[in-house]
Amino acid sequence: MSVSYLSGDDDNEYLQTRLNAPMPWIGVYVAAASVACSLAMAADVVYGFRCKKLWFPCKFFSLNATSLTLLAVALKLPVDLTTNMWAVTDRLAKVSSLAFMSTATANFMTSLGSMGDQDIIMSVTALFILVITVFVDVFIQIAEMRSFIHRHLVFPEEVLAAAFMLLLLFLLVSLAIMVLSTKRYLDGKYQEMHSAVLSQELRDMREVTTQGLRALVKKYWVMAQTSNPQFVIAGSAICTACGVISAVVLLITAEAEIRMILVHKRLVQTASVYGNSTTWILIVQSIGVIVGSVAPVFRWCRAIKFSCSRENRNNCFSRDKFKIREYWTERLVQWKGSSSASGIRHRKLRKFVHDAKGLTLDLLTKVQIFIILSSKLVLLVSTSLLGPFYLCFQRIKQLRMQRRINSLPRDADQSGAVADLRFYALRLDGEVPLPDDTLRSISDEVDEVFEIGRRQRSDSLLQFLRQSHSFNGVIAFDSNQVPSLHYREPPNCWSLPVVTLTSIAISLPGVPRESVHGLISSVRRGLSYAKLIEKCLYNSGDLANIRKAAEIWAEVELYRKWQGVDLGKLSRESENSKKSLENLATVAVKTVLDFKRKTGGCLMMSNPLNWPDNIVSANSMYRISQTILSIYNQSDHHDDQQQADEHLFQLLSDMIADILSACLTNLTRVITIKCHRSTIEVREKSVCEAALLLGETEDILELLWRRELPISSNSEQAAYIDGWRSMMELENGIQQNALSSSENVPPENSGDHVFITIMEG
Incomplete structure (x- = not known):
């Protein structure tokens, strides 16, 4: 080779x-x-x-x-x-x-x-x-x-x-x-x-x-x-x-x-x-x-x-323009005054390092001042050379627009509005004030955001909320007479009972499909606001599992299912609303009790706040379906099954409207909090979200403000549905049932007794 x-x-x-x-x-x-x-x-x-x-x-x-x-x-x-x-x-x-x-x-x-x-x-x-x-x-x-x-x-x-x-x-x-x-x-x-x-x-x-x-x-x-x-x-x-x-x-x-x-x-x-x-x-x-x-x-x-601009023309060439403000060199001064070379044991070496750092930062401070003064000089020269051309252009523009400006009465109002807004325009010391047209442009921006929000408002949700004439549904959806499956009941958030009630409404037989679609459409938009309120007003991690349990809404909305139960099929196969409610309650009870048996005497799981979200959702379904079942048994529409189903569907819709109405009274607080509770880097975005939210919900807020609220909207309790229930029960003279209090602990097998009773029924 x-x-x-x-x-x-x-x-x-x-x-x-x-x-x-x-x-x-x-x-x-x-x-x-x-x-x-x-x-x-x-x-x-x-x-x-x-x-x-x-x-x-x-x-x-x-x-x-x-x-x-x-x-x-x-x-x-x-x-x-x-x-x-x-x-x-x-x-x-x-x-x-x-x-x-x-x-x-x-x-x-x-x-x-x-x-x-x-x-x-x-x-x-x-x-x-x-x-x-x-x-x-x-x-x-x-x-x-x-x-x-x-x-x-x-x-x-x-x-x-x-x-x-x-x-x-x-x-x-x-x-x-x-x-x-x-x-x-x-x-x-x-x-x-x-x-x-x-x-x-x-x-x-x-x-x-x-x-x-x-x-x-x-x-x-x-x-x-x-x-x-x-x-x-x-x-x-x-x-x-x-x-x-x-x-x-x-x-x-x-x-x-x-x-x-x-x-x-x-x-x-x-x-x-x-x-x-x-x-x-x-x-x-x-x-x-x-x-x-x-x-x-x-x-x-x-x-x-x-x-x-007219506001700065007289001060354009003042000596104050070349004054070096503290914030330009403050960080360099801080670095110079900070301790250095603390890890060096030798005193002379440590002194040398400290002096060298001081000389370096003194030099950098002088360079910083030189750069600032040079930049200010560039601006001054630019204004001197190009300013006359700009003023000439502005004058020609004003002459062309004069007739139109005089014909618009809103400009006078705008001048006053701009004068009012000037007080809220923030600037650094030594910086030029903002011209009126810049402030007017900033004001127009937020007006455009308001208008964008108004175009995105939900008329169906507004009509749905008009069904609510009181806030009784906040109390009525969960009766204290329903026996507990656990000696401690998990707290509620706004979105979970709304999702549970909507799931029950979908499962009812004899309800027109258009009514179900209309309810789901309204609840979808209402839930978006409810979750925003919970995210904004609740502390970090507050009711985290409870709020997560409401995420089952995606399954309910998209697939008409609740924890694997086909609600549409249940609606078609149930003889009447009572049978549908009993089936949902049975599934919920079995889910909770199976969980209790698996966890046994686990101390951590004895606290409902530690329950998995599907167990929290099942417990909510059990309590609410049992409450609705007792209301159904007391109604007088059993002779006409179609009328009974439609009446129950309307009752559930009214409860949902009451809960959402009570929840949305917190929108005012959410808007104001979004205006100011944020870091400086994202503050503008947060205020933009507040303006957009106000544009979307103006009609809803006006509707709710015309009603007599049972609880002050600026109260901390107003952010929680349990706070509403407590205040309304207190005002109505309703005594809390002993089973809802953690002080009265029922026997451990009380939940099993409830499960057996329901299964036998």
Whole structure:
């Protein structure tokens, strides 16, 4: 067997060819990563225009592990020091990659507001390492190839793009230091304003009207919007400087491409191992630079607009604008004053480390102040140069709109409303006040949310709740005369008896299918509000198993089954409603007693709060079906079976309506709690949910407010159905049955006796 060998040169050439073969596919991978980043930036732009938030919050393209990983892939060309890339497209692709990184960094600015302190530190550190690595690689390449600078087709543009990329990194680090302190300031101002609103508006929730609740939500909306860290960051001087730099980077990229077209009469000319994939990288990243520049440039224009507004025009050039506020350097001062090198035993070494840290932080503080003053100077120069054009444009716009404005009487009301809302607009010390049109835009946003909610309201649920003329169903669904299967009864939540009563109603024979479908449709929407109330008003883990037992609703609604029992089949096969109730009670009793026998004397399972959700659901079915069965036996409709079934179905519907009506009286508290019980990062979202909920339920609230409530709606007891039952029984003079009290313990075999009695019946 003979073996042939290639010569040394041929072998190296063959090996190099094999290594270069996958490089075009790697280029395609780089282009794909660039596409992902570009689409995320474009989504933020579309979201900003669609929501009329021209400060463009970061919703899709944020500073996180995913975006940093994609950018690391997209920057493959600038960090490639070994590949020969001297053709037109190859050189332009390197410039576009650096410009793309600069644009991405500018877009990251506002996302710092939605991150926690630890996330900010970790993410900014990761971005710092990535950018420094890219910059060093570019610098090494320039330094090593200085004798071939004449072959660098776009050498000046590459140097400028790398320099601006590094400058934007420093601006982002400076902004991150500010954000770490700003959140505490904003949250403190919000809490002060929240206390003022509470003392004025929420003394008695029973006196709140729909208009009053709307006004309350609108105040919290303004507070949440103006204290949103992303909103505050977008209006900062550093974001203004980022907008200017993004515009310059965009111009540099465009100039390089246009110059290459004019000089070389072509733009597509590749000579590297990446092949034609560099063309795709150039195209995609150029588009990404254009799209990514929209948000920073609009923030720059927004800052000029604020400075030129009527409210800030006189103070635009005041010396107070250049005053360094405490929150810009507070975190650096805190780090300097903190203890350091505590693990070093040697005193002189510990002193050296402490002094070195102090000198370093003093230097960083001066750099921070320099960056802030420079950014403020950029804003001042921008306002001086572009302000007259903006004012001229605004004047022309006002002249065109004057006739229309005078014909709308609502503007006068809006001016007064804006003046009222200005008190609730939060801002940092030294920041310019918001113009009236910005406050009016914020107010219009919440009005649109109200309208969206109104379009989503459920007319069927409203009609269903009109069936309730009292709240007696809150007591009537579970009689104290029903013997317990266990010496301790599990508590109730709002949703569980509603699900159980609906399951019983579906199982009744002789009920028109349309009535059943209508009931299920109304209960579906009512349960969504009931579960929201339980989630909002109950403490963490409170009645967790009881609430989980109500999740059987999905099985009831979708498959018309309750714990494997086909309710539709039961309805068809039952002779009358009594037989259907007895069958459901039998299944429920067997489920509970089988569980008791299996667990024996387990101490943990003696507490109903520890029962599995199916056992809690079965116990509820037993008690409620037995209660309804006793009501059925006492009724006088037995001569006409069809009439008896329909009468019982109507009785169950009325009970469900009573329970849901009592539950939904808590919506006022839920709306107000959603307005203010949230962290600063998600506060705006929470208030938006409150506004949407108010729009959906305004008609329901007006219906319930017209009724006499047996329990104060701002009472803690109102959140629990057992609290309602206790208060109503107390007011009606009803004595609690001894079997519902844990003090009177029946014999352990009492449940077995009940089971035998039912089975024999």
